[in-house]
Amino acid sequence: IFTNVIAAPADPILGLTDAFKKDPRQEKVNLGVGVYKTDAGETPVLASVKLAEEKLLKEETSKNYLGIEGVQLYNKVVQELLFGPDSDLIKQQRAVTAQAPGGTGSLRIAAEFVVRNTESRTIWVSNPTWANHQNIFETAGLSTKEYAYYDASTHGLNFTAMLADLESAQAGDLVLLHGCCHNPSGIDPTVEQWQAIGELCAKKNLVPLFDFAYQGFGDGVEEDAIGLRTVAAMVPELIIANSFSKNFGLYNERIGAVTLVAEDQAAAQKAFSQVKRTIRANYSNPPAHGALIVSTILSTPELRTIWENEVKEMRERIAKMRTLFVETLAAEGVKQDFSFISGQKGMFSFSGLNKAQVEQLKEQFAIYIVGSGRISVAGMTTSNVPVICRAIAAILN
Numbered sequence: 001i002f003t004n005v006i007a008a009p010a011d012p013i014l015g016l017t018d019a020f021k022k023d024p025r026q027e028k029v030n031l032g033v034g035v036y037k038t039d040a041g042e043t044p045v046l047a048s049v050k051l052a053e054e055k056l057l058k059e060e061t062s063k064n065y066l067g068i069e070g071v072q073l074y075n076k077v078v079q080e081l082l083f084g085p086d087s088d089l090i091k092q093q094r095a096v097t098a099q100a101p102g103g104t105g106s107l108r109i110a111a112e113f114v115v116r117n118t119e120s121r122t123i124w125v126s127n128p129t130w131a132n133h134q135n136i137f138e139t140a141g142l143s144t145k146e147y148a149y150y151d152a153s154t155h156g157l158n159f160t161a162m163l164a165d166l167e168s169a170q171a172g173d174l175v176l177l178h179g180c181c182h183n184p185s186g187i188d189p190t191v192e193q194w195q196a197i198g199e200l201c202a203k204k205n206l207v208p209l210f211d212f213a214y215q216g217f218g219d220g221v222e223e224d225a226i227g228l229r230t231v232a233a234m235v236p237e238l239i240i241a242n243s244f245s246k247n248f249g250l251y252n253e254r255i256g257a258v259t260l261v262a263e264d265q266a267a268a269q270k271a272f273s274q275v276k277r278t279i280r281a282n283y284s285n286p287p288a289h290g291a292l293i294v295s296t297i298l299s300t301p302e303l304r305t306i307w308e309n310e311v312k313e314m315r316e317r318i319a320k321m322r323t324l325f326v327e328t329l330a331a332e333g334v335k336q337d338f339s340f341i342s343g344q345k346g347m348f349s350f351s352g353l354n355k356a357q358v359e360q361l362k363e364q365f366a367i368y369i370v371g372s373g374r375i376s377v378a379g380m381t382t383s384n385v386p387v388i389c390r391a392i393a394a395i396l397n
């Protein structure tokens, strides 16, 4: 049965890491996958995570199965991080949360739940969006449509075109929104624009699905939730898929959550029973370690303070690299204006480099970036920025 299987193309992001690993050149730089590096080029375990793990090692007494929805304390702290501890949604018990394997696993559970239990079959995604979104949604049985988002001529958000496209969505359609630090463009809506998005969703009965993978990497842990909280206050139903890969550096623990907000507690409980059924059919129940780390940190004030400082440090280092990148490109004599990169938020920069230029960077200089021109600024360091900028200057000048 396997002989006639057609080989799949390499993944646009993770496939690049595979190619990078095989590249024998010493000077190679991977700015493809969104993984945070220190200025020494390392991706260490956060100090808050190490402390939580020490505590768990001492206190954990069993490796018994978790419930289908995962660690209960974890699901509680996730809701508080998303909506704020005093949220009305939480008080009214309109929100239900299940631990899930990373952002991808959370999106997949959300999509499969929708397909199996509702009449909705369409999800609108931004143009451009994360290279795995269509893959996840279409595999789960949703069809995808695109709404306008990034305007290459202004390097900003084409908000008028975005709203115009979403005006043509049908009641019950889902709208994928990046909670903050839009991947790949680094351009987020303003608070007023979030309000207009919420109004449109409410007016047309569209269901927002927030992909929230970078909380804390934009303006701050609380500040970055403003879009989600604004929209959540305006619509009766929404879904959130969040991830702790980046802000806790827990990439390989695959830890995230899927949260549904329903019109009332009874609807939320019914929906939750089907979310759990979906989880049971996929992987039965989740692994514990990542959830125990996150819940320990968020519920222990001293550890939480250490973590908040670590997120701040990561956010500030990335912002510094943006400025250094823009300044070094100018110093290398690059005439094209790249100043817009300093204003983008999160791990990524949408550089405007085309496919041929991306290919040249890889072939001639062993610099790996995603084919769309997306650069992971989080992978830049004070020592590799000059190398990267010299290479970009060489292909542009």
Ligand code: LMR
Pocket: 013, 014, 032, 033, 034, 035, 130, 132, 183
């Ligand atoms: C990315 O966009 O690089 C990350 O979210 C990693 C991934 O899984 O693609």
